[in-house]
Amino acid sequence: MAIKALRPVGKLLLLLAAVIFSLQSCKKTESIPQEIVSQDIANFWEAYDKIQATKDSATQRKHLDELFINKASRGQKALFENRRYQPEEYIEAITNYPKFWNSIRENTLNTADFNDEMKEGVNKLRAVYPDLTQSTIYYTMGVFRTPGTGFDDLVLIGSEFALGDVNTNSSEFPERYNHIKTYYKTNPTENIQFLNVHEYVHTQQKEIVNNILSEVLFEGIADFAATKATGKESPFAYVNYVKNNEPKVKALFEKQVFNFRKGREWRWNSADNQFGVSDVGYQVGYNIAQAHYDKADDKTLAIKELIELDYNNEDQVEALIDGTNYLSGSVDEIFERYQAGRPKVVAIKEFENGSQTVSPKLTTITAVFSMKMNTGIRSTGFGELGKDYFPKVESIDFAEDAMSVTYKVKLEPNKRYQIMLENGYRTDNDDMLHSYVIDFKTAAK
Incomplete structure (x- = not known):
């Protein structure tokens, strides 16, 4: 009798537990408000119109300072400093490339059209990396040094790059900007979510060491996490290039990875390098990250280990790479081969x-x-x-x-x-x- 009497209560407790669990699950997946700042875009265009209306250089500089530089957000100020932008560069770009600026004006003034996609990407990243800490996204305006960068708690979108598309008019650009023309052919606005997640990952990573190995891992891990989050690959040519030339790329990487003079061959470059494709090192780093992930039983932990890799801890970095068996030998063995091949x-x-x-x-x-x-x-x-x-x-x-x-x-x-x-x-x-x-x-x- 006592057992029979308890059965309804047991069912009720199970039902309540299920409801509580359901509520907790909803809480875990609930979107966290994401701050996105776009005021610098409006400030830029106000300055742009004033600058275009006068030929006097002193007046142009006055408009730039008062309407754009002095009113800059925290993110825009960080971009000025991080990319060492000078006021004269803005004046030169504004006055020399009016067709370009007119062609991206609509996209940059309609940043709200991209916000939902940006927020969705952050939530997708949080799903694969639950320890994600909040960063603020800024639509900034630069002069052709980066489509985006991320550090501290700042995700900075270089809008003159990232909000371009296949219709962007780059006909006024000099030859030194050919890599920018190539970038617009990737239709950047179609890949804004991937870019944002990539840069968001950088705000979660530890500081890198100034060497090729750390730098390609840093970038490749950001690409890998962005791919796992969004389900999309990087839109850039290095992805397919490495897929089609992996033995050659790996052999060169092992030969050059400890030669700091070869750094520009692997990351943060144009297509003017030994491969004819920019940033090939990103995909090498990606492949190492993929190999680490594939070997892991706990996939969430694997992504956490990748994002939180301590680049100042040589033992940790080498253990991660050696554990993948991606390269032809251990990091120490590759270093010894490099040393043996140097002139003396x-x-x-x-x-x-x-x-x-x-x-x-x-x-x-x-x-x-x-x-x-x-x-x-x-x-x-x-x-x-x-x-x-x-x-x-x-x-x-x-x-x-x-x-x-x-x-x-x-x-x-x-x-x-x-x-x-x-x-x-x-x-x-x-x-x-x-x-x-x-x-x-x-x-x-």
Whole structure:
């Protein structure tokens, strides 16, 4: 009897629990208000009209300052600083490209048309990364340095880029802006959600280290998270290029990833590089992120690990990459291969390095290299003992075969000298010399 009497109560408790669970679930997926600021666009166009109405440069600058720069939002001010925009650049762009500005005016003044899509993208990102913290989205106006950027709690949309489309008139642009013309062919307004989510991810990431490996991961992870959130790939050519040329790209990446002089070949560039396609490194970073995600049992945790990667923690970064088996070896192994392939000094022609009995009458010191060097570059510095131990150098000349360099010097007797051949010395392919110190002492006479 007691058991039978309890059954209705048990059903009621289950029903109440179900209702509570349902309410909690609704609360979890409920949209969080997203602040979007667009005042800088209206300010820009007010300044634009005034500037176009006068030929006087002082008056043009006055209008720009009073109507746009001085009224800038926090986001627009951050864009000025982050991209080092100068007032003169705005004046030049406004006066030189009126057809362009007129062609994007309608899109930029109708930012409300894109807001729902932007907010939807943020909510989609939150669904795959529940720890998302709130950032503010700003429609800013720049002069052709970025379609968007994200840092701190700021998502900055470069509206002159991002709100263009296939109908944008770029006919007035000089040749140096060809990459911008290519960008408009991707129909940017159709990809505004992906761009926004990519930049939003950047506001969640930790600060990057200034090296190729960190930078391609930073960008590739943002692309990957944006793809998982929106269900769309990046609209840029590097996606298909890497898909079609992955073995070649990976081989070059492993060869160049530790050579900081090759950074512009991989990220934040135009198509004028070794691939003929901009930002190929983004897709390398994406593929590493994809490999990490594919190996993970907990997919939500995998995305969290990617977004929250600490780039200042070398062990953490290397463990993530090595765990994917995406590259042909571990990060350490690839580094060792890179070091082994760099040029080095193999001999000093006139004496053995470290000699204590070099003739003070010697007038030349010739360093012999392991491979041909770029003869247009000389890179010389002091050794650890400083400038007091650096000889008087009258000239630095390469041999015709580029396999050695000769320092014409004046030496004093009974004195120690050091000459540092720095890693600025490099091959025509930018493979950097292992730094080398010529260290010797002259005889008494």
